[in-house]
Amino acid sequence: MKKQLIHSMDDTYHEYLRDESKMRGAADSISFPESEAEIGNILRVTRENRMPVTIQGGKTGVVGSAVPSRGHIMNLSLMNKVKSFFIAEAGEAFLKVEPGITLNELRKAIDRLETPKALFWPPDPSESTATVGGIASTDAKGICFHLYGKSTSHISGIRVMNAEGSIRDLKSGQDAIVINGKSKDLQDVYLGGEGMYGVITELTLRLMPKPREIWGIGFFFEDREDGMSFSDQLKATSFEVQGANIAAIEYLDHTIINALERRKNELTKIKHIPDVATRIATMVYVEIHGDQEEAIEEIAEALMTIGSSFNGDPDQTWAFSGEPEIDKMRNFLHAAAEIAILHVEKVRSEDHRITKLGIDISLEGDGLKTWVSRIEKTLQKENLKAGYWGHIGSNRLHIDILPGSYGEFVKGRTLFETWAERFPASLGNAITSYGIGKLKKSIFLKTVSKAYIEDLHQMKKQLDKHNLWNPGNMIEVL
Numbered sequence: 001m002k003k004q005l006i007h008s009m010d011d012t013y014h015e016y017l018r019d020e021s022k023m024r025g026a027a028d029s030i031s032f033p034e035s036e037a038e039i040g041n042i043l044r045v046t047r048e049n050r051m052p053v054t055i056q057g058g059k060t061g062v063v064g065s066a067v068p069s070r071g072h073i074m075n076l077s078l079m080n081k082v083k084s085f086f087i088a089e090a091g092e093a094f095l096k097v098e099p100g101i102t103l104n105e106l107r108k109a110i111d112r113l114e115t116p117k118a119l120f121w122p123p124d125p126s127e128s129t130a131t132v133g134g135i136a137s138t139d140a141k142g143i144c145f146h147l148y149g150k151s152t153s154h155i156s157g158i159r160v161m162n163a164e165g166s167i168r169d170l171k172s173g174q175d176a177i178v179i180n181g182k183s184k185d186l187q188d189v190y191l192g193g194e195g196m197y198g199v200i201t202e203l204t205l206r207l208m209p210k211p212r213e214i215w216g217i218g219f220f221f222e223d224r225e226d227g228m229s230f231s232d233q234l235k236a237t238s239f240e241v242q243g244a245n246i247a248a249i250e251y252l253d254h255t256i257i258n259a260l261e262r263r264k265n266e267l268t269k270i271k272h273i274p275d276v277a278t279r280i281a282t283m284v285y286v287e288i289h290g291d292q293e294e295a296i297e298e299i300a301e302a303l304m305t306i307g308s309s310f311n312g313d314p315d316q317t318w319a320f321s322g323e324p325e326i327d328k329m330r331n332f333l334h335a336a337a338e339i340a341i342l343h344v345e346k347v348r349s350e351d352h353r354i355t356k357l358g359i360d361i362s363l364e365g366d367g368l369k370t371w372v373s374r375i376e377k378t379l380q381k382e383n384l385k386a387g388y389w390g391h392i393g394s395n396r397l398h399i400d401i402l403p404g405s406y407g408e409f410v411k412g413r414t415l416f417e418t419w420a421e422r423f424p425a426s427l428g429n430a431i432t433s434y435g436i437g438k439l440k441k442s443i444f445l446k447t448v449s450k451a452y453i454e455d456l457h458q459m460k461k462q463l464d465k466h467n468l469w470n471p472g473n474m475i476e477v478l
């Protein structure tokens, strides 16, 4: 019997109308292809019917980029196989995978590889059900961006299919597209392109030797400025000892910490994390990766000295080592990222118009401090509650407004849009981390130049001339 590839939307599929932003969309049909050939067959039907296609990975995105606005949903969760593993002449290790493989599945697959030294794939947006295709398409920046850099630098090649069903193998630096007279690397256009130009059907991941030792240290400060200055000092200092180095610097403010403390008994994964005193304003989590224990110890000692000089509370300092302990700490950070999502879930039961309301700021040193205090003052004046957290090691902070009503949601969204408009370019940009999708589009379009938006329109025209992929993401195509 011929396999049915396309299913009409009914209640069975209602969870595919939203992602972790809790935004809800609409669609006529859905498919779960298991191979590139099946993707081709599905696209033949959608093309004939001029039906737009929204691509989905793990639906862990928080900006509605995988939420359909109409047409067809192509969910890639069943394309989760490892295709091959190889070591190139220069000794680098590569894994070829399908796009729907989750981080969880990928880690298990890498652990099963028989190699002289354990390997890993560094990108980790902390949500282990995110897929590699989703991470590539949002250029998700995980907690260890500080040491390992962009997720996309750990992808050596991709295979993409356009709406006409044509396939291209792309490698960084090898294929280009000319947009408004400027040449752009084609692989870079797809990586971070939020599925607007085609579907990634395969990825070649560059693996790295896994550090033998990982230590995590949590520093606590009663004054937010101290926590931020401590982070600045860490960013300005070189810590490398025998290849060991700081991999992550993460920031959590008291709103997020207090919310986590309140939820501790419900969330089994963070139950065993020590309690945090209510006087604490900020926690800064630092992770050190390396092969030699003595080298990591030396870095840890230097960190403790710097922590004390910024009034860090030595009685509260947490230290963890070994994978199971580090996993607990990672779970704590992940739970922090979930606080706003859980809050939205609760308030949405009273008003479904509320979705996640977050903004990212990316500024160097004092710029970040200045803007955080400015934003905090305005939010206090407007009686809006917010949580501040994120990858401070990469100069990025995420601010989530936690609205209690739709009125507060609208007030918060208007404030975000106003800041986006006034954000002085000399200080930095309201950035695209966590994606732009549909929910951050209005903010994004106010922060980037007209020339940049024009480039996006040109790319869309050249690579998706009938505007069939992921309508509504990033730009509005008429």
Ligand SMILES: Cc1cc2nc3c(=O)[nH]c(=O)nc-3n(C[C@H](O)[C@H](O)[C@H](O)COP(=O)(O)OP(=O)(O)OC[C@H]3O[C@@H](n4cnc5c(N)ncnc54)[C@H](O)[C@@H]3O)c2cc1C
Binding pocket: 019, 020, 054, 055, 056, 057, 058, 059, 060, 061, 062, 065, 066, 076, 099, 100, 124, 125, 126, 127, 129, 130, 131, 132, 133, 134, 135, 136, 137, 138, 139, 140, 141, 142, 143, 194, 195, 196, 198, 199, 200, 201, 334, 337, 338, 433, 434, 435, 470, 473
């Ligand atoms: C608790 C929590 C913590 C998070 N922490 C971080 C973080 O630290 N840093 C960060 O950047 N993000 C973070 N995220 C956001 C999210 O996990 C990432 O954006 C992730 O990369 C999305 O992967 P996904 O598979 O769920 O993609 P989806 O949400 O399903 O899709 C995201 C986008 O990618 C497109 N897409 C997916 N697969 C393909 C494909 N094969 N071809 C073309 N387009 C495709 C979709 O169309 C959509 O536009 C977090 C989310 C949660 C819930």
